[in-house]
Amino acid sequence: MTDTSNNKVVLAFSGGLDTSYCAQYLAQEKGMEVYAVAVNTGGFSDEELKQIAQRAEQLNVVDFKVLDCTNQYYEECVKYLIFGNILRNQTYPLSVSAERMFQALAVANYTQELGAKYVAHGSTGAGNDQVRFDLAFQIIMPEVEIITPIRDLQLSREAEIDYLKANGIHDDWEKAAYSINQGLWGTSVGGKETLTSHQPLPEEAYPSQLQQTEPLQVTLVFAQGELKGLQWGNEAAQTYHNPVDAINQLNKLAAPYAIGRDVHVGDTIIGIKGRVGFEAAAPLIIIKGHHTLEKHTLTKWQQYWKEQLGNWYGMLLHEGQYLDPVMRNIEHFLADTQTTVSGQVFVQLHPYRFEIAGIASDHDLMQAKFGHYGEMNREWSGDDVKGFTKILGNAHKIYHSVNKV
Amino acid sequence: MTDTSNNKVVLAFSGGLDTSYCAQYLAQEKGMEVYAVAVNTGGFSDEELKQIAQRAEQLNVVDFKVLDCTNQYYEECVKYLIFGNILRNQTYPLSVSAERMFQALAVANYTQELGAKYVAHGSTGAGNDQVRFDLAFQIIMPEVEIITPIRDLQLSREAEIDYLKANGIHDDWEKAAYSINQGLWGTSVGGKETLTSHQPLPEEAYPSQLQQTEPLQVTLVFAQGELKGLQWGNEAAQTYHNPVDAINQLNKLAAPYAIGRDVHVGDTIIGIKGRVGFEAAAPLIIIKGHHTLEKHTLTKWQQYWKEQLGNWYGMLLHEGQYLDPVMRNIEHFLADTQTTVSGQVFVQLHPYRFEIAGIASDHDLMQAKFGHYGEMNREWSGDDVKGFTKILGNAHKIYHSVNKV
Amino acid sequence: MTDTSNNKVVLAFSGGLDTSYCAQYLAQEKGMEVYAVAVNTGGFSDEELKQIAQRAEQLNVVDFKVLDCTNQYYEECVKYLIFGNILRNQTYPLSVSAERMFQALAVANYTQELGAKYVAHGSTGAGNDQVRFDLAFQIIMPEVEIITPIRDLQLSREAEIDYLKANGIHDDWEKAAYSINQGLWGTSVGGKETLTSHQPLPEEAYPSQLQQTEPLQVTLVFAQGELKGLQWGNEAAQTYHNPVDAINQLNKLAAPYAIGRDVHVGDTIIGIKGRVGFEAAAPLIIIKGHHTLEKHTLTKWQQYWKEQLGNWYGMLLHEGQYLDPVMRNIEHFLADTQTTVSGQVFVQLHPYRFEIAGIASDHDLMQAKFGHYGEMNREWSGDDVKGFTKILGNAHKIYHSVNKV
Amino acid sequence: MTDTSNNKVVLAFSGGLDTSYCAQYLAQEKGMEVYAVAVNTGGFSDEELKQIAQRAEQLNVVDFKVLDCTNQYYEECVKYLIFGNILRNQTYPLSVSAERMFQALAVANYTQELGAKYVAHGSTGAGNDQVRFDLAFQIIMPEVEIITPIRDLQLSREAEIDYLKANGIHDDWEKAAYSINQGLWGTSVGGKETLTSHQPLPEEAYPSQLQQTEPLQVTLVFAQGELKGLQWGNEAAQTYHNPVDAINQLNKLAAPYAIGRDVHVGDTIIGIKGRVGFEAAAPLIIIKGHHTLEKHTLTKWQQYWKEQLGNWYGMLLHEGQYLDPVMRNIEHFLADTQTTVSGQVFVQLHPYRFEIAGIASDHDLMQAKFGHYGEMNREWSGDDVKGFTKILGNAHKIYHSVNKV
Structure with a gap:
């Protein structure tokens, strides 16, 4: 590790302006060997991953790699978000909070495998992500130095673009109206209205638009708390070995109904209030359906303690405390409650909303x-x-x- | 109290078959002086109260009285349900649970004023209400004997009707398809489908039917946690001295959108699971709006502890434990958190749903x-x-x- | 089960006046075949068991049996009381609450094995034990009828003695000044002063009297939360395969110091306040020592959630709710936290008190x-x-x- | 505030080496007008305050002042520690945690009154106190700059002494074996053994030594949760208008029994484990006595929620979060529970320990x-x-x- 010739840096890379700047800056100004890595937690299509790879090629990086940790993300996190019916502030399925942590963990593992002395991320100094990245890196590999050019240099968007252009990278860096973040467990939408307290996001800000208006019957099949089957309309029932596939299928069915949109107002790790829109059709249907099944199959105090511990699991995850050993203890608790949470949940999809019609379970x-x-x-x-x-x-x-008296 | 000639009985009277039977039975078979009393917690219209009075007149009662405790119910209970954003199992605004307690308290006070030696209610032996009535009566007036003919005699509906007819009360006792219970804080709907686990209530089971389809903008004005103003569409803003009036007005606006319907599955006091439908347009809009205002105006731990204590307030209220002194302590806590919960909440009503658009507050x-x-x-x-x-x-x-590792 | 000739009754038998009365009464007055059974949870010496057997022989029982469930009691309950550092109201190690439940479970299993149609216990109608017995029996074997002669007949002590004497059982039934209940996890002492609010138990009411005044150094060795070793004075260190043996040895060392005495004032299951003395030298030393080790080896939130769940485990156990499945979930949680709770705890015994000097652990x-x-x-x-x-x-x-402002 | 000639600095001053160094350093090296201020939270005798004043006079300060906030400290904090029976980790009465916060608040108020632009404290970078001071100052007066010479310069003890000597301050700066911190609510003792995990503090490390061996009966009289009277031995009963006087008197009685000593192992605000000894005779007797009175006078759920909220009050106070508005909400809750917590508690003092004999209360x-x-x-x-x-x-x-199964 004290090898002074080791100037490898692993960069968490999304292909956006900030991380593109970082790649170029670290290679050119700092003379580092940049290993760019994109971590997929279920939100990138093959097409998008190809675009990110192309962007990386244009930049001065030694290597670019995609780490797919969708299954691990489900097994070590999303599963427990379902078991715990976890909605932050009764609203938000923790879409980004959760996946950022798993991206950080994947980057840390890769950094250690590579024996790199440095790790870099493109977070600014005003959000939660910087804390999540920093915490994961410090705890897992305290010997690796963290570099955060965007936070440190506080450059304007224009300055970054100028720098990249000056280095021959002439992409179209026009700013999207909203910052969109997509993953297995939902998509966040930030910008403009979410910076105010009083305005809702307009219809067009959401990635999925309303395309279906005819109600659709969907049956969710849970086995010990996990989504293992789906049946909809007149289709034959489907069984899924991997719940990730069931989640993706359900999302495909429900997103055209513009279901699962809302705005979350929460307390950030750094003490300010933050407001963010999201759409998460499958996560919300799964959580509400799973919760209803539990109301039929668990005792009063099982439900009570699940809610208590689930609430904290969500809070600590949100705040980057995933590595606290209490999280493992809570996971054990939650998993142990799911023995009887098996059965069918009947759901009806409508434009912008859904109804839980009822359940059927041997454990009712x-x-x-x-x-x-x-x-x-x-x-x-x-x-x-x-x-x-x-x-x-x-x-x-x-x-x-x-x-x- | 040891006056053996005291055979006064106060009967909690709703004008339905069960309590009509009780009135006649207590007077005729037991030779008691029946003081029938109907307690209004905001659910009876003047027309309905007139009908109940007429029914009482037909029966063998010494006196019939309506006690209106809507304002007291708001001041001593509903207010705290709002402060605490209380939804049982994240779903049910405790519409019936809360009002039943206040009906019991009103009946108990009246019984004591009258110096009656007996008190009667028409509950069966299979629900929560019997426990709520019994608890309130025993705690407040342990010296008064409780009589529950329906629970004790276990008569069929037909037997009750026959008895009443034989005594010249020939009303149309045809059974309604659903048992409906209406109050300031929502309407419950039970029967048929709610006795199954898998069926939703059909559209027509709900008292309010969809009549409006054009979205409507509504602004809720909260002052220290209480709803004190409303503005909607192009109407001039209204200020309400009494939040009860604001709640009623909001319900008038929102019920035609068929908002606030759901089915609650919960643990009854007697240990079985119960399922009940409800519609509660104003309560759900107020709670969600108030909650959003709090997300902007309270600290993280204020929100956390409000949720904890609110959750318990709801649970204990649901289970008839309103007279536990801890409830007064919790009310103090909740009220103390509302100092900064003032401002406007912007809501949009749609058929079957509503959106919280945002808030404006000096305490944001x-x-x-x-x-x-x-x-x-x-x-x-x-x-x-x-x-x-x-x-x-x-x-x-x-x-x-x-x-x- | 519908065999009408089945008049077997299993009687939870302690050899005291009440259960002796029950044995004779059920056989003679009810013509039942009485299977008396004593359940040892670590409190009976061989000598005492012999006396109980002799008593049973005098009575009209078909069979008498001792069920030793000390190890099961440790494995399925006491272990978790240690993991959770559980002291009811910060005071009482739940000595009797816990063992009564296990006695009920053992009796229920035996009743089922035997195919008996009836089960009997000698509890009065004024305490917690009746509820614990009834609950366990109803839940595990709802088809078996519960008989409780003492609670039903409400006989005086004198009437019971007269009845037994009239049937030729002339034992010395003189009432002990205090009611003593001994088990692996402590001894309770009730009567006289504990029926008042203001008086402490006198020195002589406690079974163990002060016999040692010289301070003694004791080292407790924990392995994943369980007591597996002891070293004291100049003795060689002892390792125990079975923690039950370690608990008994520690008690032998500490009881002569009159350590672990206190009076617990608590809320009974039936709603009245109860006050009871106890001595529990080993349990208190183990819990305090284990707790100190955890302060060094667990994170803040692990300690927090252990305390929350431990507190409830104790409360539900105390109230006879051991069969709620949430108890199994909590046990899983507690066990999962013990991975790093290994090491030595240094304790000094003094007359009436002990000091935790410190700890040593690889996980400190x-x-x-x-x-x-x-x-x-x-x-x-x-x-x-x-x-x-x-x-x-x-x-x-x-x-x-x-x-x- | 933008007056550039304003170079006033308020220095939290204890008269010890660190703050003496700060006083001299700020005046001489930084050319500031130093306003030294000592805040008494009940721990300084008149004699000690005189010594601190003399020390201040030797140094280059413009002004020295003693702020006595003992009564305020009781009314706004200690009272709630009693109402909540608060012992951190079931052990530590938060002696220092609580008073440090009130010292910071007093210094902040004084700084604002004086219109000073700077405030200074002598904390190092390794403990809780720096966080408490910084937090209070930043929140109350974000416009005032905080100066922390000891934390910034990281001088050795010797370097500080040399500097002071070079400036003519030739006091005897010999280091005490232990760092002692005394206040109304207990005395902390740190150093040597507390830096290890395995050693207890020796007898002589504690300020109060055992002087009494004869048991003493003491009666505590609580009125709505506050200690308002004492009676001991054959003395006449004393009534106290100010509970601070009762606390001091009880401490005078109990300290000679060497009661209330223990070692606390806890999680510091900065994430490391800390171990500290303390003696707090009166606080421990008052808390245990008050708790026992509550077991007799409060319902089960009142006790439960008091414990929950009290626990958090202690944790947040410990971590410098006293200014979170939830603390005011909790205080309201706790105060509201004390209506019936009145009566006598009977205590017996012994060397190194005490026993609660019982209680008497109209609300029992x-x-x-x-x-x-x-x-x-x-x-x-x-x-x-x-x-x-x-x-x-x-x-x-x-x-x-x-x-x-």
């Missing part, structure tokens, strides 16, 4: 044979309930008798 | 002058964030260094 | 090589901490700037 | 007239409890029937 605790809510039954008598309320009232009866 | 913590999420700023430097993440990473850096 | 996070509290170090600079506090202060800086 | 919920734990009573029947357990078992009965 709302059992006809035991007694229905609101209907008399043979399992207990009126006297049993009288005794129940009598004892249940004891503590408060005593309290109010002792502390009379 | 998402301040342009301090620094925006995702944009560089002058309040801190990149080095500050580097120092931040360095220290923030300490604990995990140590953990992973000590516990190397 | 208080690492000299990283930097010591209060001493400058090389891992971070003053500027890093400045940046840290600057960012850490952001949220409140904004709040106070927006909400100026 | 352990009422003889209602029914005693373990004794039959007239308020409910055995059948009531049977009904209770039947209904209570419903949920698990269903679960185990649906999910049979």
Whole structure:
């Protein structure tokens, strides 16, 4: 590691302006060997990956590589977001928060494999991502130095473009109206209106536009909390060995309904409030459907503690604390609750919304044979309930008798 | 109280078959003086109250009275449901759970005023309401005996009708397809499909039908957490001294959009799972709007603890534990958090759904002058964030260094 | 099961007056075949078990059996009480609450094996134990009828003695001054002073009396949260395959110091307050020692969530809810946190008290090589901490700037 | 504020080596007008304050002032530590954590009154105090610059002494074996053994030595959670208008018993583990006594939520987050729970330990007239409890029937 000739730097590379600048800057100004790496967490199409590769070729990099960690991302994170029905502030499925962490972990592993002495990312100094990257790198490889040109130099967009042009990279760097971030677990949309408190994102800001208006029946099949099957319309039921495929298929069905859009207002790691739009059709349907299945199959306190721990899992993940060992403990807890969370969930898709129609499960605790809510039954008598309320009232009866007004 | 000639019984009376049976039965078979009382928590129209009074007149009751506790219900309960953004299981605004408690309290107070030795309610032995009534009566007036003819006799509907007819009460007792329960804070709909796990309620089961399809802009004005103003379409802004009026007005605007419908699956006090439909247009819009305003005006831990305590307030209220003194402590907490929760919330109504467009508040913590999420700023430097993440990473850096794989 | 000739009843038998009465009563008055069973959770000596057997022989029972479930009790419960550092109300190690549940489970299993139609216990109607027994029996074997003669008949002690004497059982039934309950995880002491709010138990009420006054050094060796070794005074270090043996040995060392005595005031399942004395030398030393080891080896949030879940594990166990599946989920969580909880804990025993001197562990996070509290170090600079506090202060800086007085 | 001639600096001054160095350094090297200020939170005797003043006079300061904020500290913080029974990690009464915050607040107020442009403190870069000071200053007066010579210069102790001597300040700067920090709510003791994980502090490290061996009976009188009276031995009962006086008196009684010593191992704000000894006789007796009184006078869920919120109040206070508005909300909650927490607590002092003998309160919920734990009573029947357990078992009965092995 003390090899002074080691000037390898691994750069987390997305092909955008900021990371393109970084690649060129590190190679040219710092004389480093730049290993650009793009990490796919399910959001890049083959076409997009080809474009990123082409961009990398234009720049002064030694090597460019795509690391696909979609399956790992599902297995080590998204799965638990489903088990925990996790929506930050009851709203946001943590689309970006989660994947950024896995990108950082993949970059760190690659850096260690390569034996590079430096690692670089293109975050600015005003968001959550810088903290997530820095934390992951420091904890996993404290001996590697982190370089963040964009944060350090605070260049304007124009200055970056000028620099790249001056170096012969004449791409069309026109700024998109919105900053879009796509992954397996949803797409975030930031810019313009999200910088205000009072404006919603306009229809056209969302990547998926409304294309379907006829309601569609979809059945989700869960096995121990994981989405393993889908059936829709008149199609034959599909079974998926890999839940990633089921998520992608469901998204394909639901995105044309413009389902799962919302705006999240949250507390960033650095203490300011942040507002971001998102669309996440499949994640929202899966979470609501899974949650409904759990209402039928788990006890009251199982649901309570899942909510508590799920809430924290989301918060710590959001704040870049994925490497706290308590996260592993929570994952164990959540996984252990899923034994009985199997069955079908019936969903109806409508433009801009969906309805959970109901569920069917061998583990359904709302059992006809035991007694229905609101209907008399043979399992207990009126006297049993009288005794129940009598004892249940004891503590408060005593309290109010002792502390009379 | 030991006056043996005291055979007064106060009967919680709704004018339905069960409580009509109780009135007649208690008077005729038990020789009691029946004081029938209907408690209005905002769900009865004048017309409905007149009908209930007429029904009471037909029966063998000494007196019939309507107690209107809508304002008290708002002040001592609904207000806190808003402060706490309380939705049971992230879904149900506790429409019935809350009002049943206040009906029980009103009946108990009236029973004590009257010096009656008995109190009666028409609950069956299979639901939550019996527990709520019994608990409230036992705690507030342990010396009064509770009579529950329906629970004790377990008569069929037909037997009740026959009995009433035999006593000259020939009303049309035809059973409604659904059991509907209406109050200030929403309407519940139970029966048929809600007794299954897999079927949704059909469109026609809901009292409010879709009548509006043109989107409508509505502005909600909150003052310290309470809804004090409304503005919609091209109408002039309205200010309300009494938030009850604002809630009713908002419901009038939103119900024709068929907003706020859902099905709640929950754990009853008696341990079985229960499923019930509801429509609650105003409650859901108010809670979501209020919640969004809080995301902008409260700190992270204020939001966290409000959620914790609000969740429990809802659970204990649902389970008839309103008289636990911890409920008063929680109310104090929630009220104390509302100091800065003032401002406007912009909402758009659509058929079956609504969108929160944004907010405006003098207490908005998402301040342009301090620094925006995702944009560089002058309040801190990149080095500050580097120092931040360095220290923030300490604990995990140590953990992973000590516990190397 | 519908065999009408099946009149077998399994009786949870302790050899005391109440259960002796039950045995005789069920056989003689009800004509049942009584299978008496004593369940040992670590509190009975061989001598005591012999006495119980002799008592059973005098009575009209078909069979008497001792079920030793000490190891199962440790593996399925006590272990988690240690992992969770569980003290009810920060005080009581749940000595009786825990073992009563395991006695009920053992009796239920035996009843099922035997195919008996009835099960009986000798609890009164005023305590927690009746609820624990009833719950376990109803849940595990809802088809078996529960018989509780003492609770039903409400006989006086004298009436019970008279009945037994009339049937030729002339034992000395003199009432002990205190009701003592002994098990692996502590001994409870109830009666006289514990029925008041203001009096402590006198010295002589405690089974173990002060016999040692010379301080003694003891080292506890934990392996993944379990007590696997002890060393004391000048003795050679002992390793235990079975932690039950280590617990018993530690108790033998510490009880003569009269360590671990206290009075617990708690909320019973039936809503009244209960007060009970206890002595639990080994449990308290183990819990405090284990907790100290965790302070050195777990992260802040691991400790936080262990405390939350441990607290509930204790509460639900205390209230007879051991069979809620959330308990299994919590056990998984707690076990998963123990991976790094290995090392030595140094303790000093004194009359009536003990001190935790310190710990040694390969997983100790208080690492000299990283930097010591209060001493400058090389891992971070003053500027890093400045940046840290600057960012850490952001949220409140904004709040106070927006909400100026 | 932009007055460039304003070179006033307020220095938090304790009279020790570090802050003496700061005073001289800021005046001489930086040419500043140094306003030294010592903040008393109940730990300084008149004698000690005189010595600090003398030290200040020797140095090159413009002014020296003592701010006594003991009463404010009690009213705005210690009171809530009692209401919440707050012991960090079940051990440490937050002696230093709490007072450091109040010292920072007092210094900030003074700085603002004075219109000074700078504020200075003598913390190093390795502890919690720097964060507490920095946070308070930044939030309350973001326009004031913070100067921290010790943290920035990283001088050795010897270098500081040499500098002071070279400037004619020839005091005896010999280093004390332990760093002692005394306040109303306890004394911390750090150094030597506390830098290891395995060693306890020796007897002589503690400021108070054992002087009493005869047991002493003390009665604490609480009024709505506050200590308002004391009675001990044969002395007449004392009533205190100001609880600060009661705390001081109790400490005078208990310190000679060497009560309230322990070692706290905790997570510092900067992520490393810290270990510190303390003695806090009065705080521990008050907290344990108050807690016992609450066990008798509060409902189960009041106790539960007090523990939750108290725990967080302690954690946030410890971490310098006292200015989060959630702290005010929690204070409101805690204060609201104290309505019924009035009565006497009986305590016995012994060498190195104390026992809570019992309590007496008009609000005691352990009422003889209602029914005693373990004794039959007239308020409910055995059948009531049977009904209770039947209904209570419903949920698990269903679960185990649906999910049979």
